[in-house]
Amino acid sequence: MTDIAATASPSTQTTTLPARLAKGFVDRLVIIIPYLWLLFFFLVPFIIVFKISLSQTAISMPPYTPVLDFSDGISGFFAGFRELNFDNYTWLTQDALYFNAYVTSLVIAGISTILTLIVGYPIAYGMARAPATIRPTLLMLVILPFWTSFLIRVYAWIGILKPEGLLNQLLMSLHIISQPLVILNTYTAIFIGIVYSYLPFMVLPLYSSLEKMDYSLVEAAEDLGCPPIGAFWKITFPLSLPGVVAGCLLVFIPAVGEFVIPDLLGGSQTLMIGKTLWNEFFSNRDWPVSSAVAVILLLVLIIPIMFFQQAQAKAQEQGR
């Protein structure tokens, strides 16, 4: 926060003191807004969910107890507060189901992210190297699928992948296969669905980092005798790394909690954390346990990302 205020100050040096103060206030305001946003739309909901995760389920409205409020005065609030405990978290460790669901979700999201990167990188690279005149059109084409509902696009894959679907009809009419391939309701279908749905989230950050790259560096490497593949791995890829990281996080994080794609394209045997949450929340009507599942999921995602950011910040500092 102070950093930006400091860099902003030289330009305001010539103005009067009140004007400078006003400018400083506006600068701070600009920074405060995202923090307020985080506070209201992330931290407050998280605290509510965390509180529910420490409660017990009850047949009432809302379906958990205690409900913390100040209607009985401060003492009532604290009496309720003392009833909170970590039983629901202990419960999660007692059944291997939850652990397996977390692991399955992480593995599926991890594989999907790698596949999305493999598919997305050449697309982004091609876009970045395309003539500047057609780049806006290419960008438009990447964004265009968002104009159709996500649900409809996932549903369309059912029509493509099912045994009598378009893909099997095509392959069979070309005599490549004689028996229809079973793809729908398998893990393969989930991977296809995730890669397809999240591809733009991978391509856009990759494109923006590749587009900024100075290609004279690659030319220099080639002039000095480095083969194109070597130049790619030694120069292009490391320079695009921020884009790779941003793209991977944008795909990986929502994919872990994905519910719709495994529900529609996956088989019933797929046990992902989204479905486990749904079961706890809707079938068991156990808001406290489902909140505990959600809190753990958040920790599973946030802790590695925080470590990663710290490492990146350190690397950047050393780079200077």
Added chain:
Amino acid sequence: MIRKALWLSATSVFLTLFTAGGRAEDRVVNVYNWSDYIDSSIIDDFTKKTGIKVVYDTFDSNEILETKLLAGGSGYDVVVPSANFLARQIQAGVFQKLDKSKLPNISNMWDVISERTAKYDPGNEYSVNYMWGTVGLGYNVKKVTAALGTDKIDSWDVFFNPDKLAKLKDCGVYVLDSPADIIPAALKYLGLDPNSTSPDDIAKAEEALLKVRPYIRKFHSSEYINALANGDICLAIGWSGDVFQARNRAEEAKQGVEIGYSVPKEGAQMWFDQMAIPADAPHVADALEFINYMMTPEVIAKSSNYVLYANGNKASQQFVDKAILEDTAVYPDAETIKKLYTVKPYDPKTQRVITRTWTKIVTGQ
């Protein structure tokens, strides 16, 4: 900038107050019902007759409705949960008792149905039946005949007998992703009490279901409508009305897909969708008037003719289309009705066992 924002929000507060004040003059009823579950002309007729405006909103799963009700302050005046959900919601204090003096049409109701709904709502104090149906077998007539050599599907045996279901594996079997509908069916097939909550009985049901699990393509509670209609699958355990919808869609598509529905002879579970008024409903008097109107024989018959479900209104039967009234899949004969069973809602502990058992059956874990 800030001043402008304040000014804007002050204006909007003022406008909200003003419009809310204006609305209180008009009579309104906020109805929350299942999707595709009413002939919309009924709503127009109601408004014409009473001057009460109907704000009609729809949901597609009991769970969604329940979550809104339990969170409180839904703003709905009439909601239509299924009876087993209703029972638990009554316990949670979600609903208010109906003022029967405002519901003269209640004399039209059918005792056969009211007796059974009273198991969920003792004395029918909180709710009135809208439609009811069964959980049974929906099937693709041609594909099942080809696989089994008969189109006579009248028993749970076709599903729970692994030898028979194995023959249907390749053409596709879907099952409701709803343990409260499937586990009682398994218990009934095994000759046990479908209402049993004993862990031993539930384990036996689990065993029976695991035996046929390899032949089930998917557990899902709505996809089977399209899958049946498109001819993608040949057997589904589903709700009667959904299967009729699949049958109609298949007929409209004219692709030669013919869908049948059967109520298994061993007995099948009945479900009931009940009209009820939330405890915090803003327009109670209008809600009662709406519910009373829905119990008018001609009105509810019109609804049945449109949605193809049986209703719980005896007096309406003379106005129901003959084809529907005589279709034993919609209105089972008296003999079959005797064999239909109802399942009481599970207590939280049993619910946990049931959900866990179900996860094991569905995912193998």
